[in-house]
Amino acid sequence: MGVEAPRIARKVKAGQFLVLRVAEGGERIPLTFSDWSAEEGWIRFIFMRVGKTTHELSHLEVGDSIADVAGPLGQPTHVGDLGRVAVVGGGVGAAVAYSVARAMAEAGDEVTVILGARTADLLVLEEELRALPIKELVVMTDDGSVGRGGLVTAPLKELCESGAIDNAFAVGPAIMMKFCAATTAEFDVPTIVSLNPIMVDGTGMCGACRVTVGGETKFGCVDGPDFDGHAVNFEELLTRQRIYTDDERVADAEYSRGCQCQV
Amino acid sequence: MPGVAENQPAEKPRHKPSRAPRTPMPEREAAERATDFDEVAIGYSQDDAIAEAMRCLQCRNPTCIDGCPVNIDIKSFIGHIIEGNWADGVAVLKERNALPAVCGRVCPQEEQCEAACVLAKKGEPVAIGRLERYLGDFDLACDIESRCVPELAPSSGFRVAVVGSGPAGLAAAGELARLGHAVTIFESLHAPGGVLSYGIPEFRLPKSIVNAEIEMLETAGVEIVLDSVIGQIETVEELMAPSEKGGSGYDAVFLGLGAGLPVFMGIPGENLNGVYSANEFLTRVNLMRAFDFPHADTPVWRGRKVAVVGGGNVAMDAARTAKRLGAEEVFLVYRRTEDEMPARREEVHHAREEGIEFKMLCSPSEITGREGWVTGLVATRMELGEADDSGRRSPVCVLGSEFPIECDTVIMAVGTRANPMLDRAAPDIETTRRGYILTDEEGATSVPGVFAGGDIVTGAATVILAMGAGKRSARAIDAWLREGKPGA
Ligand SMILES: Cc1cc2nc3c(=O)[nH]c(=O)nc-3n(C[C@H](O)[C@H](O)[C@H](O)COP(=O)(O)OP(=O)(O)OC[C@H]3O[C@@H](n4cnc5c(N)ncnc54)[C@H](O)[C@@H]3O)c2cc1C
Ligand SMILES: Cc1cc2nc3c(=O)[nH]c(=O)nc-3n(C[C@H](O)[C@H](O)[C@H](O)COP(=O)(O)OP(=O)(O)OC[C@H]3O[C@@H](n4cnc5c(N)ncnc54)[C@H](O)[C@@H]3O)c2cc1C
Ligand code: SF4
Ligand code: SF4
Ligand code: FES
Numbered sequence: 001m002g003v004e005a006p007r008i009a010r011k012v013k014a015g016q017f018l019v020l021r022v023a024e025g026g027e028r029i030p031l032t033f034s035d036w037s038a039e040e041g042w043i044r045f046i047f048m049r050v051g052k053t054t055h056e057l058s059h060l061e062v063g064d065s066i067a068d069v070a071g072p073l074g075q076p077t078h079v080g081d082l083g084r085v086a087v088v089g090g091g092v093g094a095a096v097a098y099s100v101a102r103a104m105a106e107a108g109d110e111v112t113v114i115l116g117a118r119t120a121d122l123l124v125l126e127e128e129l130r131a132l133p134i135k136e137l138v139v140m141t142d143d144g145s146v147g148r149g150g151l152v153t154a155p156l157k158e159l160c161e162s163g164a165i166d167n168a169f170a171v172g173p174a175i176m177m178k179f180c181a182a183t184t185a186e187f188d189v190p191t192i193v194s195l196n197p198i199m200v201d202g203t204g205m206c207g208a209c210r211v212t213v214g215g216e217t218k219f220g221c222v223d224g225p226d227f228d229g230h231a232v233n234f235e236e237l238l239t240r241q242r243i244y245t246d247d248e249r250v251a252d253a254e255y256s257r258g259c260q261c262q263v
Numbered sequence: 264m265p266g267v268a269e270n271q272p273a274e275k276p277r278h279k280p281s282r283a284p285r286t287p288m289p290e291r292e293a294a295e296r297a298t299d300f301d302e303v304a305i306g307y308s309q310d311d312a313i314a315e316a317m318r319c320l321q322c323r324n325p326t327c328i329d330g331c332p333v334n335i336d337i338k339s340f341i342g343h344i345i346e347g348n349w350a351d352g353v354a355v356l357k358e359r360n361a362l363p364a365v366c367g368r369v370c371p372q373e374e375q376c377e378a379a380c381v382l383a384k385k386g387e388p389v390a391i392g393r394l395e396r397y398l399g400d401f402d403l404a405c406d407i408e409s410r411c412v413p414e415l416a417p418s419s420g421f422r423v424a425v426v427g428s429g430p431a432g433l434a435a436a437g438e439l440a441r442l443g444h445a446v447t448i449f450e451s452l453h454a455p456g457g458v459l460s461y462g463i464p465e466f467r468l469p470k471s472i473v474n475a476e477i478e479m480l481e482t483a484g485v486e487i488v489l490d491s492v493i494g495q496i497e498t499v500e501e502l503m504a505p506s507e508k509g510g511s512g513y514d515a516v517f518l519g520l521g522a523g524l525p526v527f528m529g530i531p532g533e534n535l536n537g538v539y540s541a542n543e544f545l546t547r548v549n550l551m552r553a554f555d556f557p558h559a560d561t562p563v564w565r566g567r568k569v570a571v572v573g574g575g576n577v578a579m580d581a582a583r584t585a586k587r588l589g590a591e592e593v594f595l596v597y598r599r600t601e602d603e604m605p606a607r608r609e610e611v612h613h614a615r616e617e618g619i620e621f622k623m624l625c626s627p628s629e630i631t632g633r634e635g636w637v638t639g640l641v642a643t644r645m646e647l648g649e650a651d652d653s654g655r656r657s658p659v660c661v662l663g664s665e666f667p668i669e670c671d672t673v674i675m676a677v678g679t680r681a682n683p684m685l686d687r688a689a690p691d692i693e694t695t696r697r698g699y700i701l702t703d704e705e706g707a708t709s710v711p712g713v714f715a716g717g718d719i720v721t722g723a724a725t726v727i728l729a730m731g732a733g734k735r736s737a738r739a740i741d742a743w744l745r746e747g748k749p750g751a
Contacts, residue, residue, distance in 0.1 A: 011496055021453055025552065027560035028453070052560055068453040070490035200551070200561075203451050203492055204682045205461075205523040206543035210534055217527065217534060222684060236534055239635035243536045247562035254557050 001057065006041030008071050014103035015077025015096065015194060015226055018045065019202040021068040022056045029053045030199045030221075032171075033072065034095035034125070043069075046095035046124055052252040073202045074225045077192070080107035083166035084135075086159050088152050088180050090116040090172025096194055097171055098125045098132075104169075105133045112136045112159065116152035116172070120145035152176065153183045160187035167191070170229060174237050181229030193229035195220050197237060198244070212236050278345050281317040285387045293616040297586050300465040300554055303613060304368070312397040316344035319389045322381060327391060330379025333731040335359045337376060337391055344394060353402045353411040356395060361437040362430065362730065364403055364472050367396025369463060370727050371607050403475045407482060415483060416443035421744045424449060424502045424513040426493045426688070429457020430726045431519030431717025433480060434733030435740075439517075440483045442741045447513075448485060451492040454550060457521055459726070461550040462542070464580050466587070467610075470549075494688030499713060515712045515740045518689070518700065519733055522718035524682040527675055528572070532630030537564055537637035541573070541581045541676035548584050566672025569593045570640055572627055573676030574604035579611065581674045582619045594620035596627060596668070598645045598658040626658065628665060630673055640668045679723050689713065697722070706736030707743070714740055 008018065017032045035044040049058050060066070077100050085104060089097025094115055101111050111134040117123040119141055129137050138155045139147025148155070152172075159165045160183065170180035171194040184191040197209040197220040209220035214231035218224065289305040290296075296303050307315065325338040336355050343352035356363040370376075372392035380388035402410050421444045425436045428450040436446045454460050456473045481487065493499065497511065499518070504510020525540030527533050544563065547553040551561035569585040571578050574597035585593045595614075597604060600623050604611060615621070622642070629641040644664035647656035681698035693701045693709035699720055706714040716732030718724055 007491075007496060025559045027551070068490050070451065070453070070492060072495055073492065200543060200546055201452060203523075204684055205525070206546050207525045207527070207540040208543045210527075212534060217529075222682075236635075239536060240534065242635075243564060244562045247556065251557040251560055251562070 001047065001060070002042050002044045003066060003069060004041060005043050005069055008069065009036045009041050009043050010038045012036045012038075012043060012072045013076030014079065014099040016072035016074050017202070017225060018043070018069055018071030019073060019199065020066055020070070022053060022060070023067050026056070026067060027053045028068075028200060028202070030073070030196070030202055032096045032099075032194070032225075034099055043071075046092055048092045051248045052255045055252060055255060070202065074221055075223075077103065077169070077194070077226055079104045079109060082109045082169075084110045084112070084164060085167040085169060086112045086114060086156055086165045088114045088116070088156055088168065088170040088172070088176075090152055090170075090176040091118075091122065092124070093170075093172030093176070093194070094123075094125045094129075097169075098129055100169060100171070100194075101129065101134055102132050110135050112138070112165065114138045114140060114152045114155050115147075116140040116142075116176070118142045123147075151179070153179050156180055157183050160184055160189050165189060168229075169194075174234060174241060177229060177232075178234035178238075181232065181234070185230050191229035192226050193232060194225045195227055195232065195237060196225070197240060211240075278317060278321070280320045281314065283314060283318060285318070285390055286311050286315040286393075288390070288393055293613075293618070296466065297583075297617040300587055302469050303466050306400055307393055307397045312344055312394060313347070315390050315394055316341045318382070319345070320381065321345075327376050327380045327389070330376040331359075332375060332725075332727050333359045333734070335376075335395075340398065341389065341391070341394060344398070349398060349401045350411060352398045356398055357402075357411050357413060360395075360727070360730065361434050361734075362399070362476050362726075363395050364399030365430070365459060365468065365476065366727050366730070367392050367394075367399050368468050368472075369725075370395075371725060373608055375727070400472075403472060407478070410479065412479065412483060413437075413441045415441055418445070419443040419744065421445070421514045422447070422512065423515045423517065423740060423744075424511070425517045425519065426499070426502075427451075427457060427519035427521060427717075427719075428455035428477075428487065429519055429521045429717060429729060430459060431521070431719075431729040431733040432457065432517065433477070434730035435517045435519060435714075435716065435737045436485045436733075437480055437483065438734045438737030439740060440480070440485050442737065444741070444744070446485045448487045449491040449493050449497075450487065450489050452550065453489050455487055455489065457519075461546045462577070462580070464545065464549055464584050466583070467580065492684070494684045494686075498687070499689040499692075499710070503712060514744055515714065517706075517733070517736055517740060518685075518708070518713065518715040518719060519717045519729070520682065520685060520688075520715075520719040521729075522679045522681050522699070522723050524680045525675070526678045526680055528627065528677055530627060530629055532632055532637070533675070535630055535632040535637045536635050537566065537632075537671055538630060538673045538675065539564075541571075541577045541674055542679065544581055544674050545577075545584060548588070554588060563588065564672060565589055566670070567591050568670040569672040569674065570596050570627075570668060570670040571674045571676055572596045573678075574599065574606060575676065575678075576606045576610060578674075578676035579606045579614050579619075581676050583614055583617055585672070585674065586617055586619065590672075592620065592670075593618070594622050594668075594670075596622050596625055596640070596642060598624065598626040599647060599655065600624060603647075603655045622668070624658070625666075626660070627673075631667070637671055637673055639670055640673065641665050642668055679718075681719060681722075685719070704735075705739035706732060707739060712743065 553563035717729035
């Protein structure tokens with residue numbers, strides 16, 4: 001989805017995110033920038049419909065407006081001195097993978113992108129990625145409906161084994177990042193992960209987003225979202241992401257009941 | 264110290280002070296109010312206000328005024344109430360305090376103006392705060408045209424950016440606008456007000472009051488830009504850089520960022536599901552209106568047994584909020600005794616009435632959990648030892664005294680600190696060891712043209728101190744601009 005936001009567009013760097021509220025009374029949700037244009041004053045993000053807010057977002061039409069967009073938030077992804085780097089994007093993580101791979105390539109890093117999705121329909125940004133000056137794009141689907149069949153960790157492991165990468169970057173569902181980090185840890189390949197803890201303000205004021213990295217509590221929104229994947233406590237992140245699962249189901253069910261759409 | 268003789272009514276005794284006891288604040292019954300978020304204290308009626316004002320001696324040497332951090336002419340505004348000149352009373356308040364309806368509600372009056380009232384010696388000072396609230400509410404009830412708006416000086420041609428819309432920022436903006444400058448407030452959240460909006464609950468400070476005060480500022484020409492995190496979307500340097508260089512061209516900047524970073528204790532189990540910072544808990548409920556979930560979209564975990572760690576206003580607010588969300592049991596865990604609690608007496612009293620339990624002289628050493636969720640606390644008993652710098656006796660652990668407390672939610676209300684975001688907003692600014700901004704008495708920082716005030720300078724303090732600092736800085740900014748920016 002693209003949004004006109006010239007003040008923000010001037011400032012975005014790869015790896016940063018925004019917080020938006022669709023309407024008055026809405027929840028504040030974080031989404032990562034996938035693309036932007038400082039000159040034309042727009043930003044773009046890609047989202048997956050998982051609950052009420054993303055459901056509402058999916059119903060907006062060209063010309064509609066969003067109540068609030070704050071950003072760019074978080075620290076940009078570190079690029080430029082990574083050498084040969086594997087960028088792994090799973091699910092909507094592809095959005096981040098795309099902008100990060102582009103920034104790395106522009107800064108002179110040699111980038112291999114591994115793009116993963118459950119199935120062909122859920123694969124995004126493949127064309128755009130192919131257009132980037134990167135070394136290689138490997139497409140993986142769980143069911144093999146397009147590209148290679150299997151998980152993103154398979155090609156990642158091969159790259160590690162053949163000594164073809166110096167660094168790795170992974171973004172996607174927490175469980176995927178956990179396994180990517182476990183894969184590269186075996187080969188001592190430094191790995192940055194872009195975490196997605198539950199957030200409220202996104203500015204360091206509430207602590208909802210706390211994650212444990214190397215035994216220390218960090219705030220995902222201001223200290224991150226990027227962290228050393230080998231030091232992150234993923235079990236804690238996975239548990240914390242489930243705090244409101246039951247509540248959210250109620251909210252979306254309530255909304256869907258009044259909603260005309262069939263999905 | 265003025266003798267009693269000097270405190271007899273002023274030369275022309277206009278009124279005979281009443282000897283009646285302090286007029287009680289009409290309040291809603293504890294049982295009723297503990298289930299909703301409507302305001303607890305209803306406010307004085309006109310008769311109550313006059314009866315209470317009549318108790319004031321109209322001292323020749325009114326000691327109360329020194330007790331107020333912004334030196335409101337208390338004697339004079341109470342005099343106006345006695346005579347029924349409400350609007351004149353409001354004008355007196357607004358000379359010093361832009362938000363009387365707010366301060367009348369949340370100032371720690373018992374330690375400030377009321378503590379300094381001569382009648383305090385007999386234990387029954389004039390209820391200055393309640394009278395201030397009465398006039399503040401009177402003003403807000405008027406149509407916006409007939410409300411008391413300070414006269415604006417002719418436009419100076421200068422533009423000032425105010426960062427943060429808490430009490431410090433609002434007071435600075437109001438005063439700068441009055442002095443003729445064009446003011447833009449940048450606020451990181453989607454609503455203005457700072458702690459007044461996201462922290463202090465509706466039942467103590469209705470948001471309609473905060474919003475009405477903010478509307479007044481906008482009427483005076485202040486522009487408010489929301490969703491703008493300074494340090495991320497723009498730095499202070501960029502705010503002040505000329506537009507030819509891609510900057511925003513402000514002539515001066517006031518930083519009223521607050522001390523919003525929540526502190527945790529660093530004990531095991533703090534990241535379990537069900538552990539909140541008070542900031543997160545209160546933000547979800549106040550700012551995001553989680554009490555109205557699922558009609559409002561933001562959820563909050565509603566515990567049955569809630570432990571709130573801390574003893575200040577923030578802890579009281581969190582505990583009373585948890586109760587209103589339906590918790591069966593809410594208790595405070597505080598390491599000293601009730602006498603040392605920094606919370607306002609009135610709020611401690613309200614909390615007790617609403618059924619909050621107090622577990623004093625103990626401190627959590629661990630939060631226990633099962634499958635990622637809180638199941639309880641391990642607390643250690645404390646004893647009070649020697650008095651520390653603050654004059655309070657400091658707690659010491661009793662060895663081997665650990666005992667379990669069962670609960671499903673823990674709310675940490677053990678303080679806040681400066682947000683390190685400041686470093687990104689203004690990397691060159693001089694700060695203290697703890698990350699607060701260093702300023703002179705007028706609020707000037709180490710960077711020319713950049714001023715600061717409120718919690719980001721003092722550490723967590725009070726609404727009135729933040730407002731006082733904002734106003735003082737506004738005047739210093741005015742002088743700095745008009746003197747041709749020395750040092751720039
Ligand atoms: C830094 C960051 C970047 C993100 N980037 C993207 C992106 O580019 N594209 C995308 O589709 N998703 C992204 N997410 C996840 C996205 O924020 C959630 O999917 C969204 O909040 C769900 O909102 P909902 O109301 O539709 O669903 P809900 O029903 O509210 O929630 C469904 C699940 O989403 C997660 N979630 C809910 N609220 C939040 C919240 N405030 N913050 C974080 N997670 C939450 C929880 O695990 C929850 O169980 C990102 C999250 C973070 C923290
Ligand atoms: C729950 C609670 C209860 C309290 N009760 C009382 C009470 O009863 N009486 C009393 O006197 N005091 C009370 N206080 C303390 C009082 O609220 C504070 O001392 C006061 O609000 C400080 O004002 P401030 O303007 O300095 O900061 P804040 O009110 O914290 O406002 C700072 C504002 O700046 C914004 N901001 C921060 N960083 C940025 C940035 N980089 N860019 C843009 N905007 C930014 C924040 O979002 C916020 O809106 C309480 C505090 C809390 C938390
Ligand atoms: S502002 Fe606060 S301290 Fe000053 S008179 Fe009013 S209530 Fe008292
Ligand atoms: S409020 Fe108290 S100190 Fe002030 S004038 Fe009245 S009686 Fe005197
Ligand atoms: S989201 Fe509130 S501190 Fe990070």
